[in-house]
Amino acid sequence: MAAVTSLLDRWVAAARGAGATAADPDLEAAGGYLLGRWSEPQRQYHDVSHLTAVLDVVDEYAGLAPHADRVRLAAWMHDAVYDPRALGEANERDSAEFAKGLLTTLGTPPEVAAEVARLVGLTAGHATEDTDPDGELLCDADLAILAAGPDRYTAYTEAIRREYAHVPEDTFRAARAQVLVSLLELPSIYRHAPLRDAWEAPARANLERELRALAG
Structure with a gap:
């Protein structure tokens, strides 16, 4: 309950910071509704844990974004609709x-x-302009998992596979490999320098290792 309350407090603070004028009960109800969406049964990776992880990155590096509360709201919304069959x-x-x-x-x-x-x-293709620091921070935060340690990265890939359990193995491997290649072909996976310096190398190593495993 404490974790849920903390998330709701963060939602209300971000909404207020971005100019929302609704009464607190209405904001809290909207936050609760969003948490319900993030808790849907089809979500194995794109769940409340992912939302929290993205928000944590945005909070840690909020100084990189001119409108950090807008980025926080976008983090709340970026997978508000999530159907693996879409x-x-x-x-x-x-x-x-x-x-x-x-x-x-x-x-x-x-x-x-x-x-x-x-x-x-922007989270559809994670492609941003150099003149879009808000978008860059959101995309960097959304892709932070790619630079995780080996065990956490493996847990992430296994959760993604569970989300797509309805997809035959050969089809999944081909589609997943296409996603990985598109990420590796980006000039840089991470846009903001502090994140790029810390995360680019481990992320690329994880992606290349997964790509080899899919090919094998």
Whole structure:
């Protein structure tokens, strides 16, 4: 219960910081609804633990983002809609639309709601511009797991496979390999220098090791 309360407090603080004008009970109800979404049974990796991990990175490196509360809200929203059976970028698109609607309902200024929705959309391909430090921090935080230690990285890949248990093994391997190759082809997986310096090398090592395992 304490962990849930802490997350709800973080949600309310971020919403207020981004300009939401709804009453506290309404903000808390929205946060509770979001936590319910993040706790859906189909989620094996994209769950409350992932949300918390992304928020923790955003908090630790908030000084890198001009609008850190918008990034926090985007973290809350970026997998608010998550169906492993969805095609293409449907989850990110639907999460972005959901974010804009919910934040507007909570009295967030329209331009802020639109910007949070834009940030959410970036997580589809994790491609950002050098002039977008807010987007860079969100994408860096979302991809932080790639630089995890071997045991945690293995647990992550196993959780992803469970989310896609409905996909035949050969099909999964081919699709997963395509995702890994697209990440390895990025000029840099991480955009902000402090994160790139700490995480780029271990992330690439993890991705290359997984790619070899998929090929084998």
